[in-house]
Amino acid sequence: MKSKLSDLQKKIKRLETLVDTSLAFSSILDIDELLNLVLQKAELVMEAETSSVFRIDEKKKELYFQIARGKKGKEAKEIRVPMGKGIVGWVAEHGKPLLVPDVTKDPRWYKGVDKKTKFVTRSIIAVPLVSKGKVIGVAEVLNKKGNRFFNDDDLELFTALGNQIAVALENASLYKELDELFLSSIRAIVEAVDAKDPYTRGHSARVVSYALLIGESLNIDKESLKELEISAILHDVGKIGIPDNILGKPGKLTEEEYAFMKRHPEFGAAIIEPISKLRMLIPNILHHHERLDGGGYPSGLKGSEIPVSARIICVADSFDAMTTDRPYRKRKSISAAFTELKQCSNTQFDPEFVEIFIEQYKNKKPLAETEQ
Numbered sequence: 001m002k003s004k005l006s007d008l009q010k011k012i013k014r015l016e017t018l019v020d021t022s023l024a025f026s027s028i029l030d031i032d033e034l035l036n037l038v039l040q041k042a043e044l045v046m047e048a049e050t051s052s053v054f055r056i057d058e059k060k061k062e063l064y065f066q067i068a069r070g071k072k073g074k075e076a077k078e079i080r081v082p083m084g085k086g087i088v089g090w091v092a093e094h095g096k097p098l099l100v101p102d103v104t105k106d107p108r109w110y111k112g113v114d115k116k117t118k119f120v121t122r123s124i125i126a127v128p129l130v131s132k133g134k135v136i137g138v139a140e141v142l143n144k145k146g147n148r149f150f151n152d153d154d155l156e157l158f159t160a161l162g163n164q165i166a167v168a169l170e171n172a173s174l175y176k177e178l179d180e181l182f183l184s185s186i187r188a189i190v191e192a193v194d195a196k197d198p199y200t201r202g203h204s205a206r207v208v209s210y211a212l213l214i215g216e217s218l219n220i221d222k223e224s225l226k227e228l229e230i231s232a233i234l235h236d237v238g239k240i241g242i243p244d245n246i247l248g249k250p251g252k253l254t255e256e257e258y259a260f261m262k263r264h265p266e267f268g269a270a271i272i273e274p275i276s277k278l279r280m281l282i283p284n285i286l287h288h289h290e291r292l293d294g295g296g297y298p299s300g301l302k303g304s305e306i307p308v309s310a311r312i313i314c315v316a317d318s319f320d321a322m323t324t325d326r327p328y329r330k331r332k333s334i335s336a337a338f339t340e341l342k343q344c345s346n347t348q349f350d351p352e353f354v355e356i357f358i359e360q361y362k363n364k365k366p367l368a369e370t371e372q
């Protein structure tokens with residue numbers, strides 16, 4: 001009776017894991033985060049020491065780790081397993097799940113990974129990840145804790161999880177494709193805007209790379225970084241509404257012309273307004289010419305009233321303006337531009353972002369120098 005009860009409890013626990021993970025599958029968009037969570041749950045319920053997900057490199061006919069959990073995960077990530085080799089290679093090739101209670105007794109066992117990671121594998125469950133009839137990867141759990149062996153219940157549960165993982169991977173790559181299509185459409189529009197003014201060719205792309213230099217050092221989540229990137233791409237999209245004779249004027253603008261030029265952030269906001277996916281970026285675009293002391297435009301916002309992304313784009317945009325030739329003046333040297341950014345910290349620019357930018361620019365490959 002007692003054992004029946006504990007069997008039932010185990011079954012319920014397994015069912016809970018499947019329900020939990022299927023909820024995660026519908027709510028988490030970041031594929032690595034999702035896989036980590038699912039594998040962690042699988043390890044818990046199956047009392048496994050560690051687990052991994054492999055993907056297939058079709059060109060090289062190799063398997064590589066998408067996720068390698070556990071203490072040796074970092075070392076494992078470097079390793080590639082030839083198709084057909086070892087347990088995972090066999091599963092990838094045959095598209096069938098495999099339960100190997102004792103790897104030392106299985107001739108298919110490939111010691112290469114353990115040798116490099118110093119991990120000792122005793123038992124494995126490996127399941128194929130099949131999408132649209134095609135094996136796209138392999139998921140595995142290693143070593144049942146307490147020197148025990150995996151059993152058929154474990155195999156059944158992990159096969160079910162493998163099916164969910166395969167769907168998630170397929171969705172993630174579809175989502176990525178859509179996202180790339182979306183981004184490349186935006187880039188095409190912006191390149192058309194940049195092209196209106198021969199002096200600012202490549203401006204938006206450089207502003208993106210400068211803004212990301214700052215953003216990537218800020219410990220912000222992927223989603224916010226993406227928003228910063230798209231805002232930076234689009235920051236000057238409103239220039240599409242500025243006549244060519246103002247945009248490309250070889251001399252200084254008249255007061256009237258300058259007043260009109262200053263409306264480009266508003267035009268940008270108006271262009272983005274109808275696109276629901278981009279609407280939340282409007283403040284970043286509208287306020288990229290505000291100054292920390294309140295003397296900027298269009299709203300005269302001060303300090304932290306200015307959105308973070310707008311403050312970052314302002315530094316990136318100004319640096320690119322300083323270091324490229326304009327119709328009425330030659331460009332500054334990089335070091336002179338750094339000096340000006342520092343001099344205008346606290347009045348025009350956020351000093352934290354100026355400091356990070358200069359430090360990161362010096363550390364990393366500067367796009368401006370190679371493109372000019």
Ligand SMILES: [Fe+2]
Pocket residue numbers: 235236264288289317
């Ligand atoms: Fe601008």
